Amino acid sequence: MADPWESTMDHAVAIARKAGETSSHVPVCFRFIGEESVAAGESCILSDSPTWIIDPIDGTTNFVHTHLTVTSTLDLQVEFGVVYSCIEDKMFTARRGRGAFCNGEPLQVSQQKAVEQAIVATEFGSDRDPEVVDKIFQSLRNVLCLPVHGVRGAGSAAMNMCLVASGCVEAYYEIGVHVWDVAAASLIVSEAGGVLMDVEGGEVDLMSRRIIAANSKTVAERLVKTIVAFSPPRDDAAPSDRCEDSTHLSARKV
Ligand SMILES: O=P(O)(O)O[C@H]1[C@H](O)[C@@H](O)[C@H](O)[C@H](O)[C@@H]1O
Ligand SMILES: [Mg+2]
Numbered sequence: 047m048a049d050p051w052e053s054t055m056d057h058a059v060a061i062a063r064k065a066g067e068t069s070s071h072v073p074v075c076f077r078f079i080g081e082e083s084v085a086a087g088e089s090c091i092l093s094d095s096p097t098w099i100i101d102p103i104d105g106t107t108n109f110v111h112t113h114l115t116v117t118s119t120l121d122l123q124v125e126f127g128v129v130y131s132c133i134e135d136k137m138f139t140a141r142r143g144r145g146a147f148c149n150g151e152p153l154q155v156s157q158q159k160a161v162e163q164a165i166v167a168t169e170f171g172s173d174r175d176p177e178v179v180d181k182i183f184q185s186l187r188n189v190l191c192l193p194v195h196g197v198r199g200a201g202s203a204a205m206n207m208c209l210v211a212s213g214c215v216e217a218y219y220e221i222g223v224h225v226w227d228v229a230a231a232s233l234i235v236s237e238a239g240g241v242l243m244d245v246e247g248g249e250v251d252l253m254s255r256r257i258i259a260a261n262s263k264t265v266a267e268r269l270v271k272t273i274v275a276f277s278p279p280r281d282d283a284a285p286s287d288r289c290e291d292s293t294h295l296s297a298r299k300v
């Protein structure tokens with residue numbers, strides 16, 4: 047079997063060459079957005095240049111506590127998405143227009159559209175501001191009382207989204223995620239037949255830190271009516287307007 051990673055890199059280089067209209071003699075120019083580089087003060091702005099969006103560890107709290115799921119995410123903006131669940135040794139991949147796969151097997155979202163039969167995944171996030179926590183709990187209460195069949199959380203945004211793509215859960219929502227948490231898995235969800243939506247409806251904006259990933263528009267729209275929306279500082283805001291999440295600070299000290 048052809049090495050999917052090799053063909054991905056070949057295609058990535060071809061895209062970069064096309065974007066920069068460079069000949070094959072000129073080195074290609076990629077830009078990078080990564081959780082750690084942004085934390086170190088680098089920009090988090092998407093431009094026309096091909097950009098790799100990287101989260102080396104998604105599920106840091108799980109990692110620190112050696113608890114269940116830890117993933118690494120890699121996305122070449124809108125073209126490829128890769129999420130690697132290292133403990134399970136599962137490689138989720140997607141290429142725009144070519145479908146989504148787990149260890150080479152095609153992925154398909156669940157066909158269950160009755161929210162009462164749905165499992166919804168979410169996370170409590172990293173922000174410990176009591177006002178934010180109250181809103182997260184109001185949403186959780188509303189979702190439970192829809193009612194849904196169950197609520198789960200893997201501890202990793204990327205993994206929750208791969209569970210949607212795999213058909214194991216019907217939807218995932220979270221407010222407070224970052225572009226590197228969700229970029230790769232967004233493509234995996236849409237290539238598996240799922241939908242992405244903002245928590246107030248309409249198109250998702252990956253810099254807005256708000257996301258619904260669902261198996262269908264029907265389920266996503268039920269969640270839109272249920273979630274208590276708020277707007278954290280955007281990822282592409284000026285560094286002085288961004289705030290550091292409290293649990294991330296403690297996680298990084300380990
Ligand atoms: O910081 P990492 O990269 O581990 O990612 C975050 C998760 O992906 C979120 O769903 C989750 O809610 C947390 O915000 C978590 O920190
Ligand atoms: Mg992350």
Ligand SMILES: [Mg+2]
Nearest residue numbers: 081101103104
């Ligand atoms: Mg991370």
